[in-house]
Amino acid sequence: MAAFNLTPSDPSTFILMGIPGLEAAHIWISIPFSMFYIMGLLGNFTVLFIVGKEQTLHKPMYLLLCMLAVTDIGTSTSIMPKTFFIFWFDLKGITVDGCLTQMFFIHAISIMQSAVLVTMAFDRYIAICNPLRYATIVTNVRIAKLGLLGLLRAVLFVLPLPLILSRLPFCANHIIPYTYCEHIAVAKMSCGDITVNRIYGLVVGFVIIVLDLTLIALSYGLIIRAVLRISSKKAHQKAFNTCTAHICVMMISYPPGLFSNLTQRFGQGIAPHVHIILSNLYFLIPPMLNPVIYGVKTKELREKMGKYTCRW
Template identity: 75%
Template sequence: MYLLLCMLALTDIATPTFVVPKALCIFWFNLKGITEAGCLTQMFFLHTVSVMHSSTLVTMAFDRYVAICNPLKYATILSNARLAKLGLVGLIRAVLFILPLSLLMSQQPFCANRIIPHTQCEYIAVAKMVCGDTTVTRIYAMVLTFVINGFDLTFIALSYGLIIRAVLRISSKNAHWKALNTCTAHICVMLTYYTPGLFSNLTYRLGQGIAPHVHIILADLYLLIPPMLNPIIYGVKTKELRDKVGKYICRR
């Protein structure tokens, strides 16, 4: 559990690290310029961390499945070494999926008016500045979205389907509550991650009449809400963290 929380915390730290400094420079010092290479680099790291975050949530769903459906084999199936390998696979998957997208964008000619109405170099915002044929890039981006979200959400749904089936076989209502209570933190984290992302993508692709500042706010919330809420969610749910915070407050 602590290794998974560490993986989640690293993605939560990395996401605002690539966005907030530049956003603060825009708001505080009016430094709105960014180089083409800097913008594409930010885009690469931003989306790589996002895919890695999704991989971590899939691993956490698998962790909950093993803990509830195969508790006696939990330590054997999810050893520290295996969790580290799953984390490495998630990182490699993110890099291999996002790197071609960044390379394709770097080969595109950009228009003379290179203004991004955004606080970060998100793919959709950068793609709107391209003047050449973006058919290949758009197809790759759409396939990437469907493959990553489709695979991850399907695996998470399958894990929770098996969990619900196992819980319903238990006769004790108290056991039902205890089993499902172990999943509440993970479910809350998934909602804070996938829901803003879904709204942000839908408003970009379908909401042509929506004001630009609405797009900007939704994209910023998608990047900042999960890193802000995840520590609170798991801090409330994890007894050891609650005890540490309680002792610290008492000392103060």
């Protein structure tokens, strides 16, 4: 195969090593990875199909679920096809442009997903704290505009990363000890000064995470304050139940993402294969679980899923 003829010094190609130290187990590791990936695709495409088919689900909340499903599909698909080529066929070569493109989509989709989670928190805040005006404040058009704003933010923040990297000189060794093109992993192969890359990457990550988590915390702070003013325990339970799915999705999205980013920069004590496996699972587990969480916790969506399942 062409991949076997590549040399680390080929100036137009990077070599993704997969999981260094576990090359002999690549086939076995690919089995759970492929199962998680297929289950995630099936779950998210099912959500998109059901919401698209059912007119009664053409509401802001389900539009947000579709946005989350699209980002989940994009997150896993941005890395897994190439990962499987590495695991199954030992096709480790990737062009420099292909590597930078993959890197752009990985980080842009992650930032876009964070914007969707913030918008979901805003949606829950209006639904609980101002229910009488919910229909006039939260509309499909407004949600679509917020989605486009989140997409624009992701592109503007991430686009400088591949542009800065493309101007750097790369050393003879083009081997990336990863299954995908991660920003810092690619930057470390440069013979030039990557201080700007390190600082910009940290600033973007810090700004996005701090800003988004602050907005989410503010939304939930106002929700808790509003709920505590209600005397009925049944109303308390109903209000918190509407937020359960969103809280679960955040818990499986933000902590693993933070862990992956921090260990890439500061986790020298962590074995490389452990970090790489966990990083890949970060792109697989949330996309697989998110449609399950919302399918279980959202009554209307659950009923529609049951309707189509019975048909099949």
